[in-house]
Amino acid sequence: MAAASTMFSDCSPSSMTARLLPLRRIHIDSTLFRSSISSPPLPCRRTISSAFAARMSAETSAKVIDGKSIAKQIRDEINIEISRMKDATGVVPGLAVILVGSRKDSQTYVRNKKKACEAVGVTSHEVNLSEDCTEEEVLNSIAGFNNDPSIHGILVQLPLPRHIDEENILNSVSIEKDVDGFHPLNIGRLAMRGREPLFVPCTPKGCIELLHRSGVEIKGKKAVVIGRSNIVGMPAALLLQRENATVTIVHSYTKNPEEITRQADIVISAAGVANMVRGSWIKPGGVVIDVGINAVDDPESHRGYRLVGDVCYQEACTVASAITPVPGGVGPMTIAMLLSNTLSSAKRVLNLK
Amino acid sequence: MAAASTMFSDCSPSSMTARLLPLRRIHIDSTLFRSSISSPPLPCRRTISSAFAARMSAETSAKVIDGKSIAKQIRDEINIEISRMKDATGVVPGLAVILVGSRKDSQTYVRNKKKACEAVGVTSHEVNLSEDCTEEEVLNSIAGFNNDPSIHGILVQLPLPRHIDEENILNSVSIEKDVDGFHPLNIGRLAMRGREPLFVPCTPKGCIELLHRSGVEIKGKKAVVIGRSNIVGMPAALLLQRENATVTIVHSYTKNPEEITRQADIVISAAGVANMVRGSWIKPGGVVIDVGINAVDDPESHRGYRLVGDVCYQEACTVASAITPVPGGVGPMTIAMLLSNTLSSAKRVLNLK
CATH class of the missing domain: 3.40.50.10860 (Leucine Dehydrogenase, chain A, domain 1)
Known part of the structure; x- marks a missing residue:
């Protein structure tokens, strides 16, 4: 993990004209939080409290969880396993x-x-x-x-x-x-103790893998999942629960989402709303996994937009102990987990371990 | 609902020799909380704080959610539907x-x-x-x-x-x-938005029915489920989530279960540990659904024991706005929901509404 202070800023004034989302990915629960935020979203810095501003002035400390590099490592491992499989079985x-x-x-x-x-x-x-x-x-x-x-x-x-x-x-x-792990039978097994799903949905599996490979302990920790889609939020919550975290799902009907989220040692945000999770939502020392990939207007970019997460990165960096960037955090993990699931399936058929 | 003040006392000194559990019902997640409580459990009053004692001295206010009477009402409704079905279809x-x-x-x-x-x-x-x-x-x-x-x-x-x-x-x-609704395909559908399970497990379904028929609003409320068994805690949490509550599951690895539970507007306890949930765990005005049925020694009873819930009833009555007794709360609802599920199944086959 690298220091976050040199990363791009998601919460700069240039995102003032943020709009909702030509490029939003299909697995985000995009309709969830419309009622709870203003649209277009405010730039992060506009409404922060003075107490939070004081904290922000302190040195940034969050480590970046480098999904791009972790995903590459996983793909390399898969590549080696497939070579061995091919040699052994054809x-x-x-x-x-x-x-x-x-x-x-x-x-x-x-x-x-x-x-x-x-x-x-x-x-x-x-x-x-x-x-x-x-x-x-x-x-x-x-x-x-x-x-x-x-x-x-x-x-x-x-x-x-x-x-x-x-x-x-x-x-x-x-x-x-x-x-993809989307079959209700797989979801049911994921929810049940003592049962094993054949496959776990790729994006939430990637989130947990990022935590594991970054040395973040999950057992006994308070976790908040923001969003409850069938393909990210809900299975992410079930996975955290299987790892013995104490899990709360925050959604569009949740009152005081900020207060609830601030209690979490681990936050997984999959709301699909740019910069919704402010620095003040994050517990000092908490770990943030940002699944959101949202496009906001950016006249300085040659494409006219840039991608930001659900989490106001610049603010969160000053509070969290570790955070995933957008892009380059959860994104690359989804395909790596798809490859991992496909390999597991082949191994199951071939009766390999 | 009747006033609770005249109900039996679960937390009296006679339960000092409480033991764990010849009659514990099979659907309770009985192994969950052994690590977090002393065994045999203390009588409720022994360790309460002076602040809580002061609150206790105030008049009791909780309404009793009368599961026996609500279950009878449901069975009567089922009886009428079955008579009609028989007349119409044989x-x-x-x-x-x-x-x-x-x-x-x-x-x-x-x-x-x-x-x-x-x-x-x-x-x-x-x-x-x-x-x-x-x-x-x-x-x-x-x-x-x-x-x-x-x-x-x-x-x-x-x-x-x-x-x-x-x-x-x-x-x-x-x-x-x-x-029984225990098939993983049913559980998967219960977990997924936009899907409908064919059957919902009887005991958690009974808990939600008690809330509905007692006029307790669930949407937007904070709910805590204590215990995460496949047949009560986990499906109860999924049901509360479907009703748009903000749900947290408390389990044996949860740190500060008391603090988390005290934030809840609605508590469903299915831990299977006598008197574990003290009055100090309950939010003033909260609603308590106690699924536990635990036997504790009682030399004054002709059977030598009596049944108590997970919740220290006498204490909780002084804090909660409504509470289910044990026995006579959730217990009678389980069979009523089994009959309801069986009727629904027959109606589905007969294509009746």
Whole structure:
């Protein structure tokens, strides 16, 4: 981990014209906090209390949890395991990705996943269906991959066009190939003591992995998860609970989210609202995992926008003991965990440990 | 609801010799809090602070949430629905109960369930297998009921003998007949937003029903669930979350459980430790749902023991705005919810609303 003081500033005046979100990622619970914040969000520094300002003037101390580097380390480990698997069995893990329609962001995610597969030795298979395809066509694609022994993981890129029932589609993925971990049977096992899910959803798994690899103890700690989406917030809370943290989920109906969050030794924020979590929300010495990836206007950037998290990074750095940056924190971990799940699936089929 | 001041006292000196628990009910997470309390537990009054004693001297104010009367009301409603169903379709709901071995407490529970079925018009079918039966025999019984259209709910009385794999057994119950709601697919759907479980586990469902029928608002409230068993604590937390409470689960690794619990507008305690939750744990005006049913020595009782909850009732009454007694609180709701689930299952098959 590197010192945070030299990192970019998310809370500078240039984000005053922040807007909500052309590039928001699909796994964020983006509708949750609209009622509790002003839109467009204020720049972080505008409303801070004098007590907090005094704390801010102290030297920044947070360590940066470098997701990019940790994810690379994990991909390297996966690469080595796959080489060994190939030598021993002749088999390599296979991942199928189903993309419906032509959303630019979805195409980018799928392309990135394919690249990451190639780099570690996972074979990837892509099916592109047109925006107006039928639900049956999607189900047929999934059925084909369910029955194909060379495929160990199946991923349906979300969101799907509106005329297709997402629940039906996700339920049709074989539980043994549900590398996204979104099947309710996997979620149920994740929630239950003494049960083991076959797969854990990639983004929350990445959050926990960041904590583990940064030496953050979870057991007995107070944790707050902000947001309760099916794919980040809720499973993140279940994972923290499995690690024996005392977990509270903060959501749009929570009164005093700031007060509750400030009690947490560990905060995982997955609200999808730029700079919502101010420095004053963070317990001194707390650890912050920021899942949010939100685009805010930035005329100085050649793209006209830049990406910031849910957490007002500049402020939080002065209070937290460790924090993930955006970008370069949780983001790279999601694909690394997808590769990890695909490898686990292949090992399970091959009966390898 | 009646005033609590005339209720029995759980925290009197006669419970000084409290012991842990010949009659503890199977759904309580009994191993959770052993490390955090002294055993045998102290009588409530021994260690209370002077500030709390001063509060206690004030008039008691908690309303008693009368589970016995609410459960009767629900059973009456079920009885009326079943009569209508029978008139309209000729079908009545059928419940199968599988009992393995001859544990006295399990036999009592099964007998009580049969009686409750008869009283509302649910036909009950019981299978008694010997303590040394094979797992296959249990699975065969379940398979028979899975295929029997006159059976709408299947209940395997827990605990099972050690040589039988509980997970295998519970997983073999058809999801459409899982009136206990213990199948991981049901739990997964309970955890996920936008999904609906076919059945909700009976005891936590009963807790929420008590809150609803007592006019306690849940949305936006802070709730603490003490205990995280698969059959009470965890699903109770998921249900409160679905009702938009801000939920924290307190468990054996939680530091300062008293401080955390005292923040809660609603406490559901399912720890299985007599009198663990003292008056000082309760927020003034909070609502307390006590799932614990613990036996403590009582030489004055003809049985030699009496039943008390997790919550020190006498103390909590002086702080809470409403509280469930033990017995007569959550207890009677569990069977009422089992009947409700069985009726729902039959209605689903018959396509009735």
